[in-house]
Amino acid sequence: VSLKNDIYNSILLSHSSEEGTNYGEIKNPDYFFSSLNRLCGDEVEFYLILKNNLIEKISYKAKGCAICKASASILASHLHSKKLTEAIFLLEHFIDSMKLENTVLDLSNELNSLLAIKTLPSRIRCVLLSWDLLQKELKIIQNQTKETI
């Protein structure tokens, strides 16, 4: 309950604004992904430039509630300059942490402020819209690169 009182904290709110470092489109991205929750209208877009399996550039656009927008921003900032394998590792473990009782990872303050939303079951999907999308898409990229090797 103590977590619950501070869900709309300064970290989350600052990430929900559209002035974050990773907000906006990348021209000619290597990859573009989008996802929409039809039930509430939350919508996220991600733009990626990938060099040698390294996420060199990532940006996002998000429409919807503050939690959805903050989650997309925090995710983008955490994936920036990560290797594909590291990115997938983080995605999987954070999604698990959101769904399971105990967290297994030492998380940054930003990820912890997202994790606090676990206390609002109806809002978990607002957090995970971006994470589920990128987990699915990055795994596809990983499998494709394996095949080409």
Added chain:
Amino acid sequence: MNGKPLVFLDSAASSQKPFQVIDAIEKYYREENANIHRGVYYLSQNATELYERARIKISDFIGAKCAKVIIYTRNATESINLVAQTWGRENIGRGDEIVLNELEHHSNIVPWQMLAKEKSAVLKYIPLNPDSTLNLENLDEIITYKTKLVVCSQMSNATGTIHTIKPIIQKAHEKGALFLLDGAQGACHLKINVKDLDVDFYVFSAHKMLGPTGLGILYGKEEILEKMPPWMGGGDMISEVHLNHSTYAELPARLEAGTPHISGPIAFTYALDYLESVGMDAIHEHEVDLVRYGIEKLQKMPGITLYGTNDLSKRGGIISFNVNGVHPHDVGSILDEQGIAIRVGHHCCQPFMRKMQIAGTCRASFYLYNTKEEIDALIKGLYQVLNIFSRVAKK
């Protein structure tokens, strides 16, 4: 709730229940439990008596002429589906028209879409005015001799608009069409007389009017119900069953297959007694009073958009609004932290939200037990929302 006193402003979704109703359910299961209509022993006969007496009470409550035109279902949605799947399948054909409107609840759109698809029928919609009242200007072009059925809610669950239905009912009957009135938000707040309204079907749910969940009502004019084929087959709805054919029971049993929610109607009678003891006119007046008070307060707040008509004579106990720049779900979560329960989202009215170009609204809905102090708590909670989100704006 969350360490704060609960402020429950979501009765349009489902009302709270008085002790009388809760006690009646408990008493049934503790002392009166038996299946109905078949036993020759006391308990079964008594349960049957209570269950059927409830039907009389319900028919009196809505001014129906007799109890057999009251059909028990699970909820108002099932009542609408029953009409679509029985009367609709028999009477709607290729090119026939069903008239709805743009503010209807999904439960009064989707069953007709399904029927229209099956029968190659056509759906037409009465458009809305900007204040979410129905625009009846072109009713002559919308309701025509091709129209077989017109459906409308009595009051919108999304905006609280009480629709002006009389001219629509008259027009429907003038063109030989039937009229179904969805009273899910009507029967709980307004005095009802189905004979005076001259509706052909009336549907509502017990759980929105102090009663238990799992009980819906379908009223139909006797001559129409008499001609409707059975819907679900099974026990209770038959007269005789042979290996190759069956004959069906009289109304209302013909439309009620299987063991029903016996305690539902029994407990519901206590809800109706409760409502009658307060008086439906007094309830409506109280709710409009709360809406007037709430709207005045909200209009004084910065950054609030209100939906629905300003004409309070066309409104029930609902205020639909948005905090500008803040998603309704965020408003709902912040209010929840303060023990305030409102509904946020599209309220099962996606076509309306699309028309308004919004993801959803915040909806505070009131019932006989709500108070002005609770509206004050809501306003205080909304200032908290503004406060939290102004911190972002300032950065």
